[in-house]
Amino acid sequence: MPTSKLIRGYEVVIGLENHVQLSTQSKIFSGSSTAFGAAPNTQASPVDLALPGTLPVLNRAAVERAIRFGLAVGAKVAPLSIFARKNYFYPDLPKGYQISQFEIPVVQGGAVEFFVGDVKHKVNLTRAHLEEDAGKSLHEDYHGQSGIDLNRAGTPLLEIVSEPDMRSAQEAAEYAKTLHALVMWLGICDGNMQEGSFRCDVNVSVRKPGEPFGTRREIKNLNSFRFLVDAVNYEVNWQIDEIEDGRKIQQATVLYNPDTGETRAMRSKEDSADYRYFPDPDLPPLVIAPEWVERVKGEMPELPSVMAARFESVDGLPAYDATMMTQSLATARYYEAAKAAGATPKLVANWVMGEISKRLNASGAEIDTAPVGPELLAALIIRIKDGTISNNAAKEVFEFLWTASEAVGLSLDASYADRAIADLARVDAVIEAKGLKQVSDTGAIEAILDEVLAANQKSVDEYRAGKDKAFNALVGQAMKATKGKANPALVNELLKKKLG
Template sequence: MPTSQLIRGYEVVIGLENHVQLSTQSKIFSGSSTAFGAAPNTQASPVDLALPGTLPVLNRAAVERAIRFGLAVGAKVAPLSIFARKNYFYPDLPKGYQISQFEIPVVQGGKVEFFVGDKKHVVNLTRAHLEEDAGKSLHEDYHGQSGIDLNRAGTPLLEIVSEPDMRSGAEAAEYAKTLHALVMWLGICDGNMQEGSFRCDVNVSVRKPGEPFGTRREIKNLNSFRFLVDAVNYEVNWQIDEIEDGRKIQQATVLYNPDTGETRAMRSKEDSADYRYFPDPDLPPLVIAPEWVERVKGEMPELPAVMAARFIEADGLPEYDATMMTQSLATARYYEAAKAAGAVPKLVANWVMGEISKRLNASGGEIAAAPVGPELLAKLIARISDGTISNNAAKQVFESLWSSESADVDAVIEAKGLKQVSDTGAIEAILDEVLAANQKSVDEFRAGKDKAFNALVGQAMKATKGKANPALVNELLKKKLG
């Protein structure tokens, strides 16, 4: 069961519908190109335009990508599924209906696991079905008129529908991020949100704890995880205000305006009956033989959950660390490359989750293009492990490497004078001076006050300007104090 997070005394209920553009070279029912950025209406065939006498032919590669996703989330891949006509009338829908799947989708059930902070969450999936995209209405630079670009019409989509298992905008965003990383990991989508390859529709309602689900409103076409959180937070408070003021929530489709931070109703929300679904007479049932599923399974990459389990078993990583190292294929490759270069796995994970993530989040960069590559990080970790530098000094070295001041770990250590003092004789001499000058702390330690020991360590580190090897200082100090 999802864990509740009350806002102003109300429980938030969230479900997502994600439209994933599949990475095929051609459209789902025609041979037209799916390449982004072509001049309007140059990639629309007679089938896409719904000219009389044309018939759709299903793209086998789109089906294989749906199978791949179903296997990845532990869903049932339906041996038989049906294509249906979803009837509605928009200017950018040339047929007057969209070919989709309704009663029997190709992927049924499944789940997605992820962390919010250090807490593990599970979101169950209802279904994932194949469908075609519509065209696009253009309203700019047309002298007050609108244009229609049908290049997107017929582009293959996998619509992934979750159960209403999420209870906050932050949880919904982490689910969406995990799903986004998974479809890219599987190679079924390029994940480009700015180009519309991965779109989020968020269903939001509120209720008092223990009451039935409230009336939902659907926030359409969010193309940013930050916008998703902001849109949900605004919508939740808007719905609570409406209920507190005695008004009923009306089911609706709404848009989020990132400039104002507000949602606004676009149209009343349709139910499935309004679309008058019926099986498409031009398309036979989709039959997926077990042999086909097995072949696709054999061609799939190692899945994130399987790889995380391997990192736990072979590298001794905690579950949280292993999950973070498999958040994306690029992160996993970085981790494994640093490990292959000789770095301690746990230390690699700590640096990736810490300093590297902090800087990538600030810059919006990708780990594959990080200024500190995995081999460079491995060398930095080696200098910590062999006692050449302390953890604090390592952060100074990392800063220089990240800002491209240098690409040589040892050169930075030398230039900044960060090498630790690990000479036993030199440290013992300093400790003798510290003990002689801090008799009160010595007496307090021998009287059972552990804090006095830390004070003596601090004095020793101060005397060496932080360059003494802390582990060696601790070891020698304990011997001297008996």
């Protein structure tokens, strides 16, 4: 793990618990729908409410998604795991307990690797366990009263618990982003944070270097990576202020208010003993045979880490670039489609990480709806590679293609097929219309260089006297004479020959 950066002389210690809503059609212990947006209390069955005479039946699809995750992070998939009752009383928990896993979870251990900047990090996982979600308390538009919507009660969750391995808010956010991308890549979660499909609980404490862990406070239900960073940074400084003022940190569950940028205590934080866990008498142990695990493994997509390793070994990408090209399945498909259309892999990666990412971040769009599709980008890269246009001219062409495509509402389909406009002809037309084609005629450039050398004898003498900067001055004069249209590589090559 990289060396921790201290904040005001304190080391930050962070662990995450992520609640991942599994992409099943029905709930974890009943046949009720998990569809989002239904009218309140229309998707809560007698089983979800634990009415007398009802019994839970485990959803096989939820288990398979847990197995898939365990395999993806290199964890142990437990051959036998136990469901327990987690007892607590809250208005939106209709049973008075939550069915979860405690002592023996279905997924044990594992790790997630990611980059912060260009530095690789690794966070170890403690566990991932299956459980049911609670309902939702509603406090608005009820004339001063609260309402309870039990549609979410029984929705299948995989709670992924990390070790306290993170030492900064940015590291925690990058871990969460990587986990978010992975569960969507595996197809076990739709990743919709606004609808509650992927929620982050962040445990934060501070300590002086070398001291035992401090008392943690848990920031609940963060549904934005930006909020995660802001909440952790505020909480860290709040805890340091408390300690510096001579007060002790009390273990608590806190909420983050994005309007004020502050965290505030919601309730004291319980320990596991307070929940009085015991095995659920209505559910037998979950037995996962080796054959089941092998079948799930055979049905899984190529993992991001495996694909990134392939991009390194086959395409020659640096480790960071390969990881960025596999940050989502859509990005990987875009990269491979551009590469298949004839573009140099490294140049595709550069454009995806550069101009395309900048545009997507500004618009909030996803790469699979980018106005400049992979074939169109490949055509642009081909024209850079063959010397038709310079890098600067290519950015001007890209700007035009992106804006023009947005104006006419062009977008990519999932397969990037039948993109008749995404070809060299369209790129060439833009280059021609804007007069951006580079001059690569050797004779024409030599004639210009002869004029430049004759008019800049002082720079010629300085270069021959060993002053390398004089060469750059001569190149600049040549590019000025051609209004920037001369092929820079060819100018450099011919100029060196003439200067001998």
